Amino acid sequence: MMFGWTAVVPKLEDTSKFKVTKDDVSWLVSLPFILIPIFALLTGALAEHMGPRRLLTIAMFPVAGFWLMQAFAPYLWILYLGRALIGIGAAVVLTIVNPLLAELYPGRFRGLAGTFPKIVGCAGxxxxxxxxxCLSWDLATAVxxxxxxxxxFMxxxxxxxxxxxxxxxxxxxxEKSLKLLFRRDADVAEELKAIRNTTTPEQCEVKNQVRELLKKxxxxxxxxxSLLFLLREFGGRGPVLNYTVYMFRKAGVQLDAFFCAVLVGVARLASTCxxxxxxxxxxxxxxxxxxxxxxxxxxxxAGIFLxxxxxxATWAPLASVIVFVIGYGLGLGSIPGVYVGELLPTPVRSLGSAIIIFICxxxxxAVNLVFLKMTSFLGLGLTLLVFGGANLAIVPFVLLCIPETKGRTLQDTERAFVLREAQEGQDNSAFEMDAMPSKAKEH
Incomplete structure (x- = not known):
């Protein structure tokens, strides 16, 4: 909902409560995204000290208050403060959730589990x-x-x-945690043994994780x-999702811009499911x-038409954005996060996740902050063509560099880059070895 809240920002410009400029719009949209990378690094260290689930729970308790702070803000700076605090809470969620789900769910369910936060996020x-x-900006924020x-509490x-x-x-x-995940009378000895074989107490120390990170x-x-996430960001997912109403207005779409934004939300939720x-x-x-x-x-x-x-041809931007969010929901939004939990080895999973969130x-x-300036300088059409080029670059990158992880255990994926053969365009040979996953219980 932090991302979707930006849909109310155009209504802020019409409020008599306080004056909102174009620069305020850019900063209100972008502010959480500069705080997320900063606090993601801190979250990685705190999660190792406190436990990821405990830290996530503590971080969620005050979030409802932050929303109400924004809704009833008497001054613009309090609105900025509430937006910043929500961004800090988002940093905790984004850093912890995917690695935690990867460690809680067995391999045969990990794809579904990894995309479930995206489903909830799309619904939000x-x-x-x-x-x-339907509502004014302050009432929408309060709700x-x-x-x-x-x-x-959940x-x-x-x-x-x-x-x-x-x-x-x-x-x-x-062992108790594993039995809660499976069933209370389940034999989790092999599962526990597999975890102990890849986990050591020294991995709790950040300095040891940094040392492990230097290993090839x-x-x-x-x-x-990190490169995959960067290409996704340079593909314009932020502007398309955060400036939806502005894009439709600038492109001259005849339908109500807020109604078009709802259509975009429906398309994204359906494709993510x-x-x-x-x-x-x-x-x-x-x-x-x-x-x-x-x-x-x-x-x-869309870029060519504009x-x-x-x-x-004002229908073209609407149709193109809907196709974009369908594609984003099908894979570009959720799968990179699933890969974070699956491909990062256990010794560096917390620190690595924090670094990726920082970079992402x-x-x-940066892309959200300069988007309005880019459209003023290049025009919306050329800006979208630049974004399309970045998304197109993802295709050969994934073909050549990213392996398939469907149905593999976390122990398998840890060995993937150790046994990697120098053959371009082929999945890692570790994932083709029948002896590894077939008899091991998945996790």
């Missing part, structure tokens, strides 16, 4: 669009606090990461995932390639 964004369409009231029911518990030498608690087999997946259901059947790589190509083509088509100023949202902040 759609709700934000509906609130922006946005409601989902966060029960959330921290998180208390989630078990702690068994990987973190083993690193803390709390093996008995790790740990550094390679971090670099590859399809991705969640199919990801463990089809595989991550296929969906990611198809999604990147869809996003590139949709931005390219750049050439084709008459009576630093780029996200």
């Amino acid at each position: 964004m759609l709700l934000s669009y509906l609130l922006a369409y 946005s606090a409601a989902p966060f009231l029960p959330l921290p 998180l208390l029911l989630v078990p702690e990461s068994p990987y973190w518990l083993v690193r803390k030498r709390r093996v008995d608690e790790a 087999q740990n550094a390679i997946p971090l670099v590859l995932l 399809i991705s969640a259901c199919m990801l463990d059947l089809v595989g991550r790589k296929t969906f990611l390639l198809a999604a990147a190509l869809m996003c590139a083509v949709s931005e390219g088509v 750049f050439l100023e084709v008459e009576k 949202y630093l780029a996200h902040f």
